[in-house]
Amino acid sequence: MFRYYLKLGVLSIRANPALSALMAAAIAIGIGACMSIVTVRHVMTDNPIAHKNDVLLHVQLDNWNPDDPYDEPNEPPEQVTYIDATALHQAGRAFRQTISFKSDRVVQPDGDDAKPFQEVVRATTADFFAMFDVPFEYGGGWDSAADQTEERVVVISAAMNQRLFGGEDSVGRMMTMNNDPYRVAGVLAEWMPLPKFYDLNNNPYEGAEDIFLPFSLAVTGEWGSSGNNSCWKPIDGGSYADYLASECIWIQMWVELKSASDRGTYLQFLDDYVEQQKQLGRFPRDLNNRLSTPAEWLLNREVVDETIDVLLSLAALFLLVCLLNTIGLLLAKVMRRTNDISLRRALGASKSALFSQYIIEAGMIGIAGGIAGIGMTWLGLQGLENVFSDYDFIAYLIKMDWSMVMLAVLLAIVSALGAALYPTWRACSVSPATALRIQ
Amino acid sequence: MEIGPIWRAMMKNKAGFVLIALQIAVTMTIMVNAFAIMQERSKNVGRASGLDESNTFAFASALFADYENAQIQALIDEDLALLRGLPGVRNAVASNSFPLRQGGWSQGLQLKPGSQGTDTVGTAIYFVDEHGIDTFASTVIDGANFTPNQVTWKVEDDNTWPAYGIITEALAKELFPDEPESVVGKTVYINDDEPVNIVGVIDRLQAPWQGWSGVERSLLVPQRRAPGFQRYIVRTEPGYRDELMPQVEELLSNSNLDRIIRDMTTMDQVRRLAYIGDTAMVKILSFVVGLLTIITGLGIVGLASFNVSRRTRQIGIRRALGATKPTIVRYFMVENLLVSSIGLAIGGVLSVAMNMAMVEAFALEPLAWYVIPTAMIALWAVGQVAVAGPAKRASNISPAIATRSI
Numbered sequence: 001m002f003r004y005y006l007k008l009g010v011l012s013i014r015a016n017p018a019l020s021a022l023m024a025a026a027i028a029i030g031i032g033a034c035m036s037i038v039t040v041r042h043v044m045t046d047n048p049i050a051h052k053n054d055v056l057l058h059v060q061l062d063n064w065n066p067d068d069p070y071d072e073p074n075e076p077p078e079q080v081t082y083i084d085a086t087a088l089h090q091a092g093r094a095f096r097q098t099i100s101f102k103s104d105r106v107v108q109p110d111g112d113d114a115k116p117f118q119e120v121v122r123a124t125t126a127d128f129f130a131m132f133d134v135p136f137e138y139g140g141g142w143d144s145a146a147d148q149t150e151e152r153v154v155v156i157s158a159a160m161n162q163r164l165f166g167g168e169d170s171v172g173r174m175m176t177m178n179n180d181p182y183r184v185a186g187v188l189a190e191w192m193p194l195p196k197f198y199d200l201n202n203n204p205y206e207g208a209e210d211i212f213l214p215f216s217l218a219v220t221g222e223w224g225s226s227g228n229n230s231c232w233k234p235i236d237g238g239s240y241a242d243y244l245a246s247e248c249i250w251i252q253m254w255v256e257l258k259s260a261s262d263r264g265t266y267l268q269f270l271d272d273y274v275e276q277q278k279q280l281g282r283f284p285r286d287l288n289n290r291l292s293t294p295a296e297w298l299l300n301r302e303v304v305d306e307t308i309d310v311l312l313s314l315a316a317l318f319l320l321v322c323l324l325n326t327i328g329l330l331l332a333k334v335m336r337r338t339n340d341i342s343l344r345r346a347l348g349a350s351k352s353a354l355f356s357q358y359i360i361e362a363g364m365i366g367i368a369g370g371i372a373g374i375g376m377t378w379l380g381l382q383g384l385e386n387v388f389s390d391y392d393f394i395a396y397l398i399k400m401d402w403s404m405v406m407l408a409v410l411l412a413i414v415s416a417l418g419a420a421l422y423p424t425w426r427a428c429s430v431s432p433a434t435a436l437r438i439q
Numbered sequence: 440m441e442i443g444p445i446w447r448a449m450m451k452n453k454a455g456f457v458l459i460a461l462q463i464a465v466t467m468t469i470m471v472n473a474f475a476i477m478q479e480r481s482k483n484v485g486r487a488s489g490l491d492e493s494n495t496f497a498f499a500s501a502l503f504a505d506y507e508n509a510q511i512q513a514l515i516d517e518d519l520a521l522l523r524g525l526p527g528v529r530n531a532v533a534s535n536s537f538p539l540r541q542g543g544w545s546q547g548l549q550l551k552p553g554s555q556g557t558d559t560v561g562t563a564i565y566f567v568d569e570h571g572i573d574t575f576a577s578t579v580i581d582g583a584n585f586t587p588n589q590v591t592w593k594v595e596d597d598n599t600w601p602a603y604g605i606i607t608e609a610l611a612k613e614l615f616p617d618e619p620e621s622v623v624g625k626t627v628y629i630n631d632d633e634p635v636n637i638v639g640v641i642d643r644l645q646a647p648w649q650g651w652s653g654v655e656r657s658l659l660v661p662q663r664r665a666p667g668f669q670r671y672i673v674r675t676e677p678g679y680r681d682e683l684m685p686q687v688e689e690l691l692s693n694s695n696l697d698r699i700i701r702d703m704t705t706m707d708q709v710r711r712l713a714y715i716g717d718t719a720m721v722k723i724l725s726f727v728v729g730l731l732t733i734i735t736g737l738g739i740v741g742l743a744s745f746n747v748s749r750r751t752r753q754i755g756i757r758r759a760l761g762a763t764k765p766t767i768v769r770y771f772m773v774e775n776l777l778v779s780s781i782g783l784a785i786g787g788v789l790s791v792a793m794n795m796a797m798v799e800a801f802a803l804e805p806l807a808w809y810v811i812p813t814a815m816i817a818l819w820a821v822g823q824v825a826v827a828g829p830a831k832r833a834s835n836i837s838p839a840i841a842t843r844s845i
Contacts, residue, residue: 328462331458387718
């Protein structure tokens with residue numbers, strides 16, 4: 001029976017090719033509009049470290065101004081001070097912990113005609129790579145001894161390795177930055193955390209840094225942060241040591257616990273630490289420390305631009321218009337076939353038989369619309385990429401994966417079936433007598 | 440007229456018309472709200488920054504060797520002398536930032552010294568020498584430019600603020616709203632209690648953050664600073680920009696090998712990047728509205744065609760009974776007008792409701808009064824154009840049809 005209805009459906013679609021095409025196109029365009037926005041949003045809201053979400057925690061301490069919260073209503077600062085970062089890192093009370101910030105360095109490639117270039121580097125600690133599951137192509141990170149000994153080591157990205165060493169195994173080779181030599185300890189495989197969950201300041205979609213080196217090295221070299229830096233009270237003096245001793249926040253801190261159940265214990269440790277610092281005259285505000293999983297942190301920082309939500313609501317309405325269009329056209333089609341239908345009813349076709357027939361026909365249009373919708377989504381994404389081409393990170397956001405393709409087809413079929421319900425119901429309720437009466 | 444019969448005929452077959460009316464209503468809702476967003480976004484895009492944008496470019500020089508302060512000062516002087524001496528360069532300056540760059544220095548100014556209970560007015564700060572005003576293409580409308588001996592190098596570990604400043608007209612109005620006379624010679628305070636004497640007022644120079652409500656407020660300070668990272672802004676004679684940019688990059692890269700020249704960019708690029716969100720939104724929304732109008736139009740065509748073919752026999756009968764072609768056309772036009780009007784009435788209510796929700800959720804501005812009437816007229820027109828084709832075909836149905844059975 002199913003095959004027979006399929007055949008009938010094909011016949012009916014063929015009988016009105018322009019109209020059927022219009023219906024499929026309307027669904028396709030509606031799906032395309034919705035799915036291109038949904039796809040971009042999907043990448044933007046992704047949690048790239050979801051598999052470790054329950055054990056990774058971002059650390060916030062409220063060392064801010066007693067009269068004014070860092071952010072309304074009572075948000076602690078997003079980053080921590082040097083004093084607290086190093087104290088908590090040294091305490092080592094979590095399974096793993098890392099403190100880091102980004103800075104600028106000038107890379108000087110070997111060779112006389114190679115031009116030096118500036119790079120954003122991440123100064124961090126040994127646990128960074130293991131905590132965030134950073135994949136290595138060659139070698140590995142530095143061990144925690146290097147965090148103390150200020151060993152001049154670097155970990156570079158696959159792209160940087162390509163640029164400096166032509167992509168070969170460069171572990172043990174030397175590179176120069178700001179006239180200082182560094183030994184390559186490891187080369188990363190492709191790694192593109194989007195959003196860059198471990199540091200959402202500035203641009204969350206700029207991708208990971210291409211060079212990583214020990215935090216202690218950066219501090220000894222008196223490097224400044226090229227990310228955000230906020231201070232609520234003046235620094236006592238102009239030297240780098242004064243800056244390190246200040247209440248300025250500029251370091252991102254993360255910890256990894258053995259199990260999610262240790263979260264309370266670690267928070268208690270933070271609270272004890274702050275209570276102790278209060279004795280020393282720091283932390284004038286009420287106790288307000290916070291731990292956030294990557295998912296909580298992404299939500300808290302509202303990584304998603306509200307523009308995308310405006311577009312999403314408009315796209316949803318757009319799909320609604322396309323569906324209303326399809327319902328109207330399907331209805332017209334059914335009404336035109338009233339005589340057919342009532343004749344079939346008079347000849348003994350049951351309501352459920354008619355229902356199957358028309359829903360199958362609508363389903364076919366839905367599938368056609370869905371497949372065309374994938375194409376439309378692709379076109380829509382190309383359009384978005386084009387419109388935002390001045391952002392060099394836009395290509396990362398324009399990515400369609402299989403889950404999105406499946407969602408597009410599913411949405412199309414559900415939409416088409418949803419649109420077909422009312423017209424099909426109208427078809428089923430045609431009375432058998434009508435046809436006989438008119439003829 | 441025939442509204443009565445047309446209305447009763449529609450009521451016999453409500454569903455199709457209800458759907459079209461709803462479609463028109465939602466289309467109108469999208470159209471109106473998209474237009475409101477576009478209007479808000481495009482308002483900002485056209486604002487002038489104050490710079491001679493088409494003849495200005497900027498770049499940064501990043502030093503990566505350890506230089507003493509005096510060495511850096513000498514390098515900056517050397518760079519600026521080289522830049523200003525190039526044929527085709529009108530002027531050049533080293534500053535901390537420039538309009539539309541989206542990163543810069545801001546601080547509060549106040550009329551009375553003191554740290555408590557004083558109102559401050561936020562402003563962007565540009566550190567410049569006496570070439571700043573000409574490079575930024577600003578015009579002194581009151582007072583005078585800095586004299587060369589007002590310009591000083593910042594002394595290391597000394598945070599004293601220079602005693603002079605030039606402000607934009609907008610900042611002057613914000614600081615001294617009730618001052619009919621010149622503000623030149625007045626004193627404002629920065630860092631709670633450091634006096635700044637206003638020596639001049641310029642017409643316009645935007646702050647680096649185009650999204651900030653105080654974007655027209657800038658203060659020029661006659662101080663030169665010598666960190667290893669310097670931003671240079673170069674204003675060329677008309678037409679020289681594109682040939683000068685690679686030339687300057689080459690010259691400066693080779694004049695000192697302990698630094699790199701980077702971020703070479705025209706002001707046109709800076710502007711594009713600064714407003715990319717706004718221009719993209721306008722493009723996307725106009726495309727969406729256009730596409731939507733086409734879809735709704737096609738939907739009307741489709742439904743009208745069906746109605747025409749379903750009613751072939753009735754139309755034939757009417758023709759046979761003496762209805763003229765224009766009468767038939769008018770029938771469909773009036774029918775569409777009725778459906779559109781109902782849809783647009785619903786659409787009007789939906790548009791306002793959605794706009795209120797968006798004003799609430801996304802802090803948009805409320806609708807301008809003329810948006811809804813304009814959208815209504817536009818959609819009425821779309822409906823009439825869409826229905827014209829099928830109506831014409833209906834009027835061509837031969838009266839003889841009436842004599843045939845189906």
